[in-house]
Amino acid sequence: MTEISAAYDLKWFAARSYVAAQRHPHVASAVNPEIIQHYHAHVYYDPVSSRDRAARLRERVAAIFPDVTLGRWHDTPVGPHTQSMYQLAFPPPLLASFLPWLMLNRDGLSILLHPGTGDAYADHIDHAVWLGSVLPLRVDVLRKSRKTPSQS
């Protein structure tokens, strides 16, 4: 398994992309995932009805994934978020094990997972993936920060 995982790392991807770009004109213009500096997973909850589930998820993440940085609880929505949430930040190599775990263990909670490429608007809207129900985002906040790295 280790060998197979290593075969798909970014070095392999970069080499493969270079070869493919020589033969396929559309491939040359594809965006390279190496621009991703980190990921954020925003775990949403309702302070009354689902804070206990969010706490249990948080405890599990802390125990199993020590390299995930746990953000503060935000019972009051902050930044582009319109519901209570906390943030889980992690480095790109952790996606391979952490996202499959979240898929199977999110316990009905909505999660916005997005890469950090330096363009907060694109990262939250165009590049994002959602687990569970999609929630509205305050697009005006993201537009304001378009030229700066995401803190959200």
Place this chain on the structure above:
Amino acid sequence: MTEISAAYDLKWFAARSYVAAQRHPHVASAVNPEIIQHYHAHVYYDPVSSRDRAARLRERVAAIFPDVTLGRWHDTPVGPHTQSMYQLAFPPPLLASFLPWLMLNRDGLSILLHPGTGDAYADHIDHAVWLGSVLPLRVDVLRKSRKTPSQS
């Protein structure tokens, strides 16, 4: 980078989970991602307005990710899908490089990415992630196949 990626493979995860479960009661009941046998990414398009973008994405995927199995074009919706789509099937180790690439290169298309655990309903609804706009699924079709591995 190779060493870091290898540190997060499933063997590492299993060992880490075992240690964590000894100390944290909630961790023991978490679902282990080792039950994931494969992934499907369903790429949706409109036969009139976005088939060209879907074709370009397909060409790029074929060139860069030869281990992704390209499914047939379905201009007429099939199974639980309510819009035209084709399926991209891939083995679990490919998630680490393929999903980040899809995040950055889906070109405005909606994509449903789900694991295959043998429970088609849970895989398409509870375990799924969406890139782009979420589309309705025919839940009745998924319920019928609940006890059988997913073909969709």
